[in-house]
Every structure is written in C-alpha cells, then in structure tokens.
Amino acid sequence: MGQVFLQSRRIAEYEVDLLGEPGTVLEIGPGHGVLTKILVERGFKITAVEKDRYIFGELQSLRAANLNLINMDFLDMAPGSYDYIIGNIPYSISSPIVFKLYEFEFRRSVIMVQKEFAEKIAFPDDMSRLYVNAHVRYNVELKRYVSRKNFNPQPEVDSAILVLEKKKYEEPYPLEFLDGVLVQMFSKKRKKLSNIFDICPEDLADKRPSNLTVSEILGLARLLFDSGSSAHR
Numbered sequence: 001m002g003q004v005f006l007q008s009r010r011i012a013e014y015e016v017d018l019l020g021e022p023g024t025v026l027e028i029g030p031g032h033g034v035l036t037k038i039l040v041e042r043g044f045k046i047t048a049v050e051k052d053r054y055i056f057g058e059l060q061s062l063r064a065a066n067l068n069l070i071n072m073d074f075l076d077m078a079p080g081s082y083d084y085i086i087g088n089i090p091y092s093i094s095s096p097i098v099f100k101l102y103e104f105e106f107r108r109s110v111i112m113v114q115k116e117f118a119e120k121i122a123f124p125d126d127m128s129r130l131y132v133n134a135h136v137r138y139n140v141e142l143k144r145y146v147s148r149k150n151f152n153p154q155p156e157v158d159s160a161i162l163v164l165e166k167k168k169y170e171e172p173y174p175l176e177f178l179d180g181v182l183v184q185m186f187s188k189k190r191k192k193l194s195n196i197f198d199i200c201p202e203d204l205a206d207k208r209p210s211n212l213t214v215s216e217i218l219g220l221a222r223l224l225f226d227s228g229s230s231a232h233r
C-alpha cells in the first residue's frame with residue numbers, strides 16, 4: 001500500500017500552502033496524518049480516505065469537528081465535489097489515482113508522487129501516452145522535488161510535488177478514442193506516422209510519435225475520428 005510516511009512538517013506545510021484559502025478538501029491516504037493535522041489546524045473541512053484499517057484505527061485519535069475519516073479504497077470512491085484534493089499517494093497506483101481524480105470536481109489538487117512519474121507527467125521531453133492523457137485533462141506543474149530522506153521507512157526513490165488543475169476537454173471525440181490512438185502510436189514509437197496510420201496529415205507523415213506536440217496529436221486524432229478510422233498499417 002505504499003506505506004512510507006513523510007517526516008517533515010515543513011514539507012507538509014508547503015503542500016497545504018499550495019492549496020489556497022481553507023475550503024473543502026479530500027485527502028487520499030492520510031497515513032499517520034502529517035497533512036491531516038495541518039488541514040485540521042487551518043480550518044479546512046476535510047474528508048480523508050484511508051484504505052488500511054489498522055492505520056484508520058490509529059487515525060481515530062485525530063478526532064475533530066472538521067474531519068471526516070473514511071475507511072475505504074479511494075479507487076472505489078463515488079466521485080464528488082471538493083475545493084481541493086491532496087495526498088502523498090502510494091507510488092504503485094499513482095496513475096490510476098491521477099485518472100480517477102478526473103471524475104471529481106475540484107479547483108486544485110496537490111499530490112506527492114515518485115519523482116520519475118512526476119517528470120513523465122510534467123515534462124514533454126519524453127512524449128508518452130501518460131503525458132498526453134494527463135495534459136488533455138489537467139494543467140500540470142511540478143513544484144519541487146522531495147528527497148527520500150524525508151520519509152520513514154526510507155523508500156528507494158525520490159519524490160516530487162505536483163499541482164493539477166482540471167482543464168475543460170473540448171475535443172469532438174471521447175477520451176477513450178484518443179487513448180486508443182495513443183496506444184497505437186506509442187506501441188510503435190520508432191516508426192514514422194505514415195507507417196502507423198492509413199490517414200495522416202502530410203506535414204506529420206515523416207515524424208515519429210515522440211517528436212509530436214500535444215496539439216499535433218489532438219489534430220491527428222480529430223482527423224482519424226472524422227474519417228471514421230483509426231486503422232493502422
């Protein structure tokens with residue numbers, strides 16, 4: 001369950017500062033409550049979802065009028081509306097959590113994830129299915145890196161703090177269609193686009209998937225959708 005616990009109150013305060021004025025907040029995986037305690041003190045109205053029932057039991061000692069603790073898997077949670085979502089989330093399910101978040105309404109989300117995952121989502125250098133899927137859903141900012149030394153037990157990787165803000169999705173095709181195109185593209189990422197798709201804009205024909213911009217990929221998906229085809233060679 002990715003149970004490494006942040007030891008630095010200063011870093012936890014930095015994360016809470018990124019949220020903004022106190023409002024309603026959903027916390028994913030409160031653990032021993034390093035973030036939760038600060039949220040309680042600052043007057044946020046908190047819903048905290050912890051999957052582990054032993055940790056959930058310990059958390060009962062934090063009892064506060066503005067804290068609602070729930071013992072369940074965040075991935076099974078019914079979507080709701082919060083001002084903010086925060087969490088130092090388990091590394092192994094970062095991707096499902098990031099995409100589940102999209103079902104919720106929120107102004108800003110602050111999450112701590114594995115450094116490499118954060119970089120993959122934040123920077124286009126290594127264009128990927130994950131990057132495009134994240135960027136059609138969110139504005140993404142990598143705020144800072146956090147050394148593994150700040151956790152107990154110490155993990156084998158460093159972390160980074162991401163801020164996600166939801167974007168309005170305005171493409172004419174469903175997100176699932178786009179993902180199908182991305183799967184096709186990135187499973188053949190060394191090939192030229194003209195060798196992946198039957199239909200492809202002329203100016204992109206000689207490019208490879210990893211050299212495209214998000215807007216070029218969205219344009220290509222639009223063309224494929226309009227032509228009723230995502231057929232590959």
Ligand SMILES: C[S@@+](CC[C@H](N)C(=O)[O-])C[C@H]1O[C@@H](n2cnc3c(N)ncnc32)[C@H](O)[C@@H]1O
Nearest residue numbers: 001004005006029030031050051052073074088
């Ligand atoms: C990386 S630890 C962080 C704990 C705490 N927020 C901190 O910063 O020290 C992740 C926490 O998420 C909990 N967790 C793991 N999978 C979960 C899930 N699917 N839904 C809710 N909580 C989960 C773990 O039990 C653990 O408490």
